[in-house]
Amino acid sequence: MPLKKVGELVIPSSLDHLSEVDHFAERMVKKLALPKEILDDVAISATEAVNNAILHGNKGNAGKKVTIRFYLCAQYLRLVVRDEGSGFAPESVPDPRQQQNLLKTSGRGLLIMRYLMDRVSFQRRRNGMSIIMDKFCPECHTVQSGGG
Amino acid sequence: MKLKAREVEGIIVLEVKGQMIGGPEAAVLPETIKAEIDKGKKRFVLDLGEVDRMNSTGLGNLIGSLTTIKNAGGELKLANVAEKIQSLLLITKLVTIFESHDTVDKAVRSF
Numbered sequence: 001m002p003l004k005k006v007g008e009l010v011i012p013s014s015l016d017h018l019s020e021v022d023h024f025a026e027r028m029v030k031k032l033a034l035p036k037e038i039l040d041d042v043a044i045s046a047t048e049a050v051n052n053a054i055l056h057g058n059k060g061n062a063g064k065k066v067t068i069r070f071y072l073c074a075q076y077l078r079l080v081v082r083d084e085g086s087g088f089a090p091e092s093v094p095d096p097r098q099q100q101n102l103l104k105t106s107g108r109g110l111l112i113m114r115y116l117m118d119r120v121s122f123q124r125r126r127n128g129m130s131i132i133m134d135k136f137c138p139e140c141h142t143v144q145s146g147g148g
Numbered sequence: 149m150k151l152k153a154r155e156v157e158g159i160i161v162l163e164v165k166g167q168m169i170g171g172p173e174a175a176v177l178p179e180t181i182k183a184e185i186d187k188g189k190k191r192f193v194l195d196l197g198e199v200d201r202m203n204s205t206g207l208g209n210l211i212g213s214l215t216t217i218k219n220a221g222g223e224l225k226l227a228n229v230a231e232k233i234q235s236l237l238l239i240t241k242l243v244t245i246f247e248s249h250d251t252v253d254k255a256v257r258s259f
Contacts, residue, residue, distance in 0.1 A: 018171040022201065040232055044203045047169045051205060097241040103215060105208035108240050112204050115239045 003071040003078060004144070006032065010067050011050070013058040013083075021050045021068060025079075028070045032143050034077065041116040042079060042135055048109040049081035049131045057083025057129055074141040076118070076134040087129035090122055149173045153180055156256050159191045160184050165198040168206025181213055190222030193255040197228030207242060214245065227255040 011017040025043040058064040071078040119134040249255035
């Protein structure tokens with residue numbers, strides 16, 4: 001079964017919109033009647049990725065946008081967060097679990113997204129970077145086939 | 149995110165409600181802690197029982213609070229940490245720097 005786009009939100013690059021992203025993710029998961037466990041993982045990952053896109057992708061430039069899209073197929077829910085910046089190197093992010101980084105107030109977003117979601121990848125384009133995250137769920141099959 | 153502060157036996161109990169995910173309202177926690185420190189308070193319990201969701205910005209907020217309180221010679225303890233938040237503390241190894249208690253009462257009595 002192919003991926004089907006089920007929702008999209010576009011916001012300016014401002015942290016003032018993080019609650020809107022959380023509410024959007026909650027609305028999407030509830031609309032698709034997916035379980036509460038998935039709701040928390042997806043909503044937290046959505047705000048992590050958007051925070052990352054605003055601060056590191058778009059460098060806080062409010063003139064640039066962040067696009068959040070949800071896709072569904074029979075096996076998983078896909079969340080794609082795209083910025084309009086020059087991108088960053090995920091592999092260059094220091095391990096926040098190292099003793100010398102434990103008291104830092106930032107730098108844990110990627111670790112948390114990788115923990116909460118089943119598959120996380122990055123796609124760099126000329127006009128921005130996307131974080132693509134998949135959450136596998138047995139219920140996706142029922143929803144995707146119209147039974148949910 | 150909403151925050152309510154109350155005093156129990158000289159200890160400031162901060163009840164957080166809603167989402168700790170960043171944004172403009174996140175500033176209320178460090179501002180409240182700073183105001184209490186300015187009044188001479190040094191012992192704090194952060195009640196997370198009503199926190200629906202927390203992300204890395206929320207965790208950063210906890211660490212900032214701990215650092216501010218420790219720098220003032222005080223102590224911060226967590227109470228009512230939900231399973232999901234506890235799992236984030238575990239995978240980030242922040243569980244090693246925070247003292248957690250099942251209830252606010254237990255946290256208050258532990259000082």
